[in-house]
């Protein structure tokens with residue numbers, strides 16, 4: 001199937017999940033995850049109506065940023081970000097989804113200040129508690145947001161998670177539900193430099209469950225571009 005057909009199917013499925021949970025599908029943003037996908041195919045997604053593309057590697061993001069410069073695509077950094085690479089993407093990304101340490105936040109703040117930018121970020125939570133996953137624990141999010149009050153060039157726009165993989169996505173519904181509870185709780189609090197707007201969760205395997213539980217950004221790779229040929233991590 002073509003990328004255009006895949007995108008159309010995803011949009012339809014989003015609409016159905018939104019309907020099922022009484023939500024407006026227009027409130028849900030799809031990020032097409034173009035990691036390992038060449039620029040031509042990434043461009044095809046943009047021509048199929050995709051506005052947001054996600055990458056998990058700095059080098060690849062920067063390369064495609066140049067190759068797709070004549071489109072209006074917005075780039076999202078969704079993968080583990082090393083401090084020494086922040087400078088390469090700070091003025092190229094719409095949002096960084098994977099902030100999971102104070103030292104990374106500090107570096108983002110510093111580089112954003114140098115360019116006179118306000119960098120939008122999400123805080124990555126590790127709800128499943130898997131050791132192989134990045135993200136801060138749910139217990140430390142409050143203290144973390146308190147520390148973010150010092151960073152004038154960062155705006156925390158919400159939370160992100162990668163749920164543990166399971167053949168049956170129902171198995172991870174609790175992860176999404178817990179994320180939404182934390183999201184709502186923080187929304188009622190008053191941290192400086194934080195405005196809870198986005199809940200980024202759900203991938204090819206589990207996005208419908210994530211939407212039912214309140215995701216408003218989903219990150220879809222395989223269902224749009226097909227299976228990746230090589231391992232990305």
Ligand SMILES: *Cc1c(COP(=O)(O)O)cnc(C)c1O
Pocket residue numbers: 033035056078079162203204205219220221222223
């Ligand atoms: C690769 C990746 C995705 C997309 O995964 P698919 O299962 O291919 O949809 C989403 N989020 C992150 C952080 C990723 O690294």
